[in-house]
Amino acid sequence: MTDADVVVVGAGMGGMAAAVTAAERGLRVVLLEKGAKVGGAAAYSGGQVWVGNNHVAARDGIADSAADTLAYVTAAASRDASSLDRRLAEQWIAAAATAARWFEDIGVITWEVIPGYPDYYYPDLPGSRAAGRYLTGAPFDGRRLGADRERLLVSPHFPVGIQYGEMFAWGGMSSRTEWDWDLVAQRRADDVLTFGTGVAAAFFRGVLDRGVDVRTGHEVIGLVVRDGAVTGVRVRGPEGETTISGQVVLCTGAHDWSAELSAKFTGIPDDDGGSVAPNTVTGDAIALVEPVGATPAALPAWAAPVLPGYRLAEPAFDGDTGYRACFEHCLPHTFLVNARGERFCDDAFHPRIVAAALGDEQGGNLPFFMIWDSRHHRKYGLGATPPGGEYPAGLVASAPTLRELAVQLGIPGDALETTAARFNEHAVAGEDPQFGRGTNLSVRLFRGDGRHAANPNVGPVDEPPFFGMRMRLLNTGIAAAGVRTGEHGRVLDGAGAPIPGLFAAGECATRAAAGVGYNSGYSLSRAMAFGFLAASAIADAR
Ligand SMILES: Cc1cc2nc3c(=O)[nH]c(=O)nc-3n(C[C@H](O)[C@H](O)[C@H](O)COP(=O)(O)OP(=O)(O)OC[C@H]3O[C@@H](n4cnc5c(N)ncnc54)[C@H](O)[C@@H]3O)c2cc1C
Incomplete structure (x- = not known):
């Protein structure tokens, strides 16, 4: 001990x-x-x-x-x-x-x-x-x-190594074509964190x-309790199980990787969820405190600060879970739709997406899909895929028309065409009277294309071929x-x-x-x- x-x-x-x-x-x-x-x-x-x-x-x-x-x-x-x-x-x-x-x-x-x-x-x-x-x-x-x-x-x-000020000056998180990649490489070589x-x-x-x-x-697998007070922990390590005495501060993080706790507290179905946190974050504190009579307190699911994202069909590196947060849905030439082929919120601002997707508005919008066009593909890429590059196998559907794309995604084609026409009518001028996409200042600065005239977050989706993928709400x-x-x-x-x-x-x-x-x-x-x-x-x- x-x-x-x-x-x-x-x-x-x-x-x-x-x-x-x-x-x-x-x-x-x-x-x-x-x-x-x-x-x-x-x-x-x-x-x-x-x-x-x-x-x-x-x-x-x-x-x-x-x-x-x-x-x-x-x-x-x-x-x-x-x-x-x-x-x-x-x-x-x-x-x-x-x-x-x-x-x-x-x-x-x-x-x-x-x-x-x-x-x-x-x-x-x-x-x-x-x-x-x-x-x-x-x-x-x-x-x-x-x-x-x-x-x-x-x-x-x-992009560990560069700073926020630099990233903003280069056009934001998503404008990777504009970044100074030589500088990024130099910082990596110097192990700048x-x-x-x-x-x-x-x-x-x-x-x-x-x-x-x-x-x-x-x-830590248990608490040591004496006369109603916590006096230490039971711990499992390479040397086996031991006890360590002392006052205890639990800092075990969130419950992302506990399917049971996530289902109970966020209600996001497995196919629509996931996490971008390390997979050791499993909500252990909740079970650890149970024997001493403490209970969890939960917020409503719609308040969960999850992020829109997706999952790669194949891991990209050793230990990779494949889950990736998505920032590209905030850029011009894209919007999100539900399974009815309809937009459902300010789809560049993630708290609105989460609230709407989890049923706070319009009776729930899971699953939902990101739809984009060839200009988005050419200018921005997706995650590690460079602008104009080939998307990871099994992730993205593509078709010469929105109607054909809709068939691949399993959503109604006529509704998707109507949605795109309505969006495009105002998107040319950088406006979204329906949901106010591109009006949130923080999204405009951090997640838009600072060089896109009219609006960093809004541009029409009208140049074939078209692309689409099913999105997830990822815990963070x-x-x-x-x-x-x-x-x-x-x-x-x-x-x-x-x-x-x-x-x-x-x-x-x-x-x-x-x-x-x-x-x-x-x-x-x-x-x-x-x-x-x-x-x-x-x-x-x-
Ligand atoms: C991609 C991403 C971006 C984010 N960006 C931001 C941001 O910019 N700003 C912000 O405020 N938040 C951000 N967050 C959220 C933030 O990182 C976490 O909410 C925060 O780190 C929580 O701190 P914590 O100490 O509670 O838990 P963590 O930092 O998750 O640490 C918990 C640790 O406990 C360990 N642990 C768990 N169980 C046990 C056990 N039984 N025994 C021993 N160890 C255990 C885990 O392995 C882990 O190392 C982001 C998260 C992600 C994934």
Whole structure:
């Protein structure tokens, strides 16, 4: 048996924030990670950490306040106001700003504001900002990890090495023809780590520098309980089953890869779902806390921050699950339709797609399909397929007419033609009076073609041949359900009382601090803030 002051379970964003904090405060920390590498979904992520009223924006002369941040978070959750716990929201907002500054002060990470990137609902919601709330790490030199570099996950979903400012200047996430590929290659050769991989690398370095005992390949399979208090964990590793004593901070992430939990909490059928997170993210905390009387709390399925995507018929690299998030549906010369061949929402803005596809509007729109034309193919490509390239086998249908394409996709051809005609009539002028595609500022900037005149997200679908594929709603390491927690991430029992010795942070904990509202960057921010709070509470009590 090993003795520690704190046992942190899961080495993603929440776990590494908790481990750094506890170790910096002088506690003995063991960090257990069931995967072969550290980083979790955080290392796969875009590395956007949404922090209102943060010191980096203030340094750059951008004005903000905790009150405006709370107003925005509250308004974003207003469709189900009861889903938001105001006390937890206030604690998250304050702690995220404090933790961001503290982690920089103690040398863990250097933050940068993602330039010119607005809140999802700017300017529509009160308290929203045109820029300043998205932090990400300054480029991290992977060589600083030495031999431990091997133990860090690297994102297959983002062009690790380049920075947001560069990507925006080159036309956005989807304008890959315009990118400076020589520079990208140089950054890769120099092992420059950016996006979520860069943030995870910085925290991993911080963990190692503070002498945390990091054990990869170690899965926590149970809690040790004495007299109603959690006093440690049971862990399975290469040496067999052992026990480690200490107060426990669960940071096991979301439930993406548990078919049972995903079916229960998001209701997305297998054929329409999947995940772009690492496959070790399996919702373990929910079962781990059951014996101590804690229960999960869930948000409605329509609030799940899943992403439109698809699955390759063949994996592209060793360990590849084939799931890919799709950004190309946001570009000109494409739209989405349901099985009736009809558009059903602002199909460039993913929260609207998710809400509409999961039945919030018009009685449900699963399955749904992306339809595009030869201009889209020529200009943008799809995922790793370069513009004009051949799409992966078995993924994309193609035909000289929309009617023939519809037959291949199993949707009515006359309806698809009518839909295209209606869309094209206004798309020439970059408009979509039906659903307002191309009006959301964040989508225009981050997911459009900045060089496409009239509208970065809207262009007609009228040049043959036509293409189509069935889409999925992919989980992104952000959970619909998590363990019920209170202030400082204390896990609560069925009666709402804190269970001594047990904390949870990140996506394994309920999203009550943000409720049904979602803005990119909330997840990493909450994980960082509550990891920091949980470890601070343990340190303060000693
Ligand atoms: C492609 C992609 C892009 C994203 N972009 C963003 C973004 O820009 N901004 C944002 O805020 N969010 C983003 N997210 C979501 C974000 O990455 C996650 O919500 C966040 O990482 C959650 O942090 P966490 O600490 O709770 O869990 P994770 O970072 O997922 O870490 C959980 C860790 O726990 C480990 N674990 C699980 N069970 C056990 C066990 N029993 N024993 C030991 N270890 C265990 C897992 O292996 C994993 O390493 C993105 C996600 C993806 C996949």
